[in-house]
Amino acid sequence: AQSVTQLGSHVSVSEGALVLLRCNYSSSVPPYLFWYVQYPNQGLQLLLKYTTGATLVKGINGFEAEFKKSETSFHLTKPSAHMSDAAEYFCAVSETTSGTYKYIFGTGTRLKVLA
């Protein structure tokens, strides 16, 4: 079974600083990869995803992620943090079971943005 590891359950950055949230997966076959953001007491919003093609994926709100097969990683970055980026971020991989794409989530990283 696949697994997803998010290093750092809490990350703090200063406003305007680079945001780097790490995600590694375990799979011998390149999976579909996703980053979601969750604000308090809300559902998950899709930031970006990788399926095939270009390994550098751009998402909403200035976020991007790069799929690196050799490192089995899909780290999320944003050049300049904004206060509104403070939230919980989840990395997920999908695996198919009888044609259904089920997600395996990482444990999440809480991003704090300091003024």
Added chain:
Amino acid sequence: GAVVSQHPSWVICKSGTSVKIECRSLDFQATTMFWYRQFPKQSLMLMATSNEGSKATYEQGVEKDKFLINHASLTLSTLTVTSAHPEDSSFYICSATAQGETQYFGPGTRLLVL
């Protein structure tokens, strides 16, 4: 596009009662819907997968008779927590997909059982 709603957004009930949570895809037909449970400051735990018109597939350790899932149409799935107890208190989130790899999530339902 790809909007998923949940109702209610929060519910408080007495121990022993049943609670129904609705999940609707508002602007697309959802062939598959998923139900998750999330404990405070933790990740999402998949409870079950439901396909329209067929029985739900439950994850290991999830009680089928406790958490009844119905997916009667391509836009509606319901989760009923039967004979709820305080340990069932949690944040329940649904997601939906339309024959693709991307899941679109609802806003969640917070259940508090007294």
